[in-house]
Amino acid sequence: MDNLSLLVLRQLQAWRSQGHAAMLATVVRTWGSSPRPVGSVMALRGDDGSVVGSVSGGCIEDDLIERYTRVHAAPQPAAPAHADTARLHGLPETLVYGLSADEAHRFGLPCGGTLELVLEYDPDPQQLHELVVALEAGSLVQRRLDLRDGSVRLQAGGAADTLVLSDTQLCNTFGPGYRMLLIGAGALAEYLSSMAVSCGFAVTVCDPRVEYRSRWPDPQVTVVDSMPDDAVTAFAPDPRSCIVALSHDPKLDDLALIDALQSPAFYVGAIGSRRNQAARRERLMTHFELDADTMDRLHGPAGLHIGSKTPAEIAVSIMAEVLACKNGVATAHRTGSDVMAIEAPVAATPGGSRGAAPSRVVAAGSANA
Numbered sequence: 001m002d003n004l005s006l007l008v009l010r011q012l013q014a015w016r017s018q019g020h021a022a023m024l025a026t027v028v029r030t031w032g033s034s035p036r037p038v039g040s041v042m043a044l045r046g047d048d049g050s051v052v053g054s055v056s057g058g059c060i061e062d063d064l065i066e067r068y069t070r071v072h073a074a075p076q077p078a079a080p081a082h083a084d085t086a087r088l089h090g091l092p093e094t095l096v097y098g099l100s101a102d103e104a105h106r107f108g109l110p111c112g113g114t115l116e117l118v119l120e121y122d123p124d125p126q127q128l129h130e131l132v133v134a135l136e137a138g139s140l141v142q143r144r145l146d147l148r149d150g151s152v153r154l155q156a157g158g159a160a161d162t163l164v165l166s167d168t169q170l171c172n173t174f175g176p177g178y179r180m181l182l183i184g185a186g187a188l189a190e191y192l193s194s195m196a197v198s199c200g201f202a203v204t205v206c207d208p209r210v211e212y213r214s215r216w217p218d219p220q221v222t223v224v225d226s227m228p229d230d231a232v233t234a235f236a237p238d239p240r241s242c243i244v245a246l247s248h249d250p251k252l253d254d255l256a257l258i259d260a261l262q263s264p265a266f267y268v269g270a271i272g273s274r275r276n277q278a279a280r281r282e283r284l285m286t287h288f289e290l291d292a293d294t295m296d297r298l299h300g301p302a303g304l305h306i307g308s309k310t311p312a313e314i315a316v317s318i319m320a321e322v323l324a325c326k327n328g329v330a331t332a333h334r335t336g337s338d339v340m341a342i343e344a345p346v347a348a349t350p351g352g353s354r355g356a357a358p359s360r361v362v363a364a365g366s367a368n369a
Contacts, residue, residue, distance in 0.1 A: 003177030003200055005041055006135050008053035012043035013132050016125035021046035023068050024123055026172060027055050028094075028165045029116035036115075037327065039163045039172055044068055055117060060097055064119075092147045092170075093119045118170050120145060127152055131174065140175035177202055178326065181235045183228045183256045184247030185212040188271070191315035192244070193221045199323065206231035206256070207247070228256035232263070242267035242322050244302055254284065261294050267325045269302030269318065277301060304331060 008024075015022040027040040042053035042061065049065040098114040131154060134141045142157035147168055161173035180196045182189045185207035193203045197220050204222040207213040216223045224231055228245075237243060243260040244267075245253035253270055257280075260268045272280065277300040284290045303317030304324070324331050 004053060005039075005174050006132070006177075008041045008043045009128060009135065009174065010132050011052040012123065013125060013128035015043070015045050015050075016123060016128060021122055023064075024120040025055050025064060026118045026120075026163075026170065027115060028118050028163065028170060031098075031114040041172075046071070056097075056115060060115065060117075063097075090121045090150050092121075092145060092150055094147075095119060118145070118147070118165070120150065123152065127154065130154060135174055135176075138176050140173060142171055142173045145170040145172075176240065179204070179235070179241040180322070181206065181231065181237070181241065181243045181256075181260075183207070183231070183243070183245040183252055184249070185209070185216055185223065186246060187311040188314055189246050190217065191312045192246070192318055193218060195315055195319045196322075197221065199319065201242075204231070204235060208252070228252050229259055232256050232259040237263035237265035239264045239266050241265050242269075242325075244268075244318060244322075245270040248272060250280070250283070254280070254288075257298065258284065258288050258290065261290060261297050267299060267322050268297055269299035269321070271302050271314075271318075272300060274301065299325075 012022055012024055023044045023046065025042045025044065027036055027038050030038060036055055040053070040055055042051060042055045042064075044051050044064060046068055049069045051061055051065065054061065055064075094116065096114065096116045131141055131143065134154075140157035140161070142155050142161055144153045144155065146152070147170060157173040157175060161171075163173070164171040178199075178201045180193070180201045180203045182193060182203065182205045185205050189205055189207075193205060196203050197218070202222075203220070204224060205213070205216065206224050206226060206228055208225055208227055210225070213223050213225060224234070226234065232243065235241065235243070237260065241264075243256060243263075243265050245256050245260075247253050248271060257268065257270060261284075270277070270280065277298075280300065281295050281298075285292070285295060299321060302321065303314060304321045306313070306317050306320075308314040308317045321331060323329075
């Protein structure tokens with residue numbers, strides 16, 4: 001799945017190549033609650049108000065459409081306003097929404113939310129083409145906009161680069177979307193991969209066990225049959241990637257975690273009870289010489305504690321924790337009891353009640369085992 005920024009830039013490039021006036025809006029600063037994160041982009045076509053992407057998901061888009069299409073639809077006054085002059089001459093413009101409570105309410109911003117945008121007019125189509133080609137090839141590209149004259153320079157970006165705004169320059173890094181590597185191709189992986197794809201992640205599932213991977217149902221997911229350590233190496237984790245061990249088999253999960261925990265991945269998790277997590281920690285520190293700081297990176301049991309009991313619910317809890325880490329949101333320490341087994345059958349007791357089978361898979365939000 002293409003990430004949203006690439007879709008926006010690709011459409012913007014198409015409009016400009018066809019000769020249409022178009023604008024690129026970038027969220028550069030937010031205060032308080034904000035519907036879209038810093039770095040979000042939106043393209044707007046001048047002649048018909050077509051929009052790709054979003055900067056607020058609310059009335060700000062409507063206001064930008066009205067502002068921009070008005071300039072291109074109406075005859076120009078002899079002495080246009082400053083903002084209109086900027087648009088007509090291709091100079092970048094800065095807009096701030098939500099400075100007052102009334103304005104925040106009018107534009108549909110959350111309580112206390114303020115949003116600052118940089119607007120670029122008629123970006124160069126050839127340079128946009130170069131940017132799109134590089135992004136489609138999987139490159140990280142930093143786009144540097146001079147706010148004084150509207151000139152743009154492209155250069156190689158780093159995985160850790162974030163948006164930087166100064167009085168004279170806007171630097172935004174574009175690149176491959178977020179990625180997820182799942183170890184184990186069971187039912188939980190099916191639900192989690194589907195959610196991750198819907199959230200814009202490119203998902204790879206690793207399972208050397210043919211009986212699991214051969215029935216994989218989702219063509220949007222890449223399935224590999226290599227051993228987990230080789231899969232992590234081939235995956236080449238970066239700060240936009242996450243790795244979750246779901247097999248509940250130490251022979252598979254440990255192989256992945258040894259390399260994953262020493263990688264730049266923003267999230268590394270593993271299912272299992274708190275007792276299994278403690279055993280895993282001791283095992284990896286004793287036999288593979290991982291230190292305490294490295295082990296502290298592991299989210300285990302993976303997922304927020306929401307009382308998950310089914311594979312789908314557990315996938316929701318893991319996906320929520322992954323997104324919280326991605327978006328820099330602190331989460332409360334998990335508490336509560338183990339959730340039920342999901343991969344192994346549940347044994348029936350002589351009295352007819354259901355009891356845990358000797359071998360279980362315990363997953364997200366668990367506390368004891």
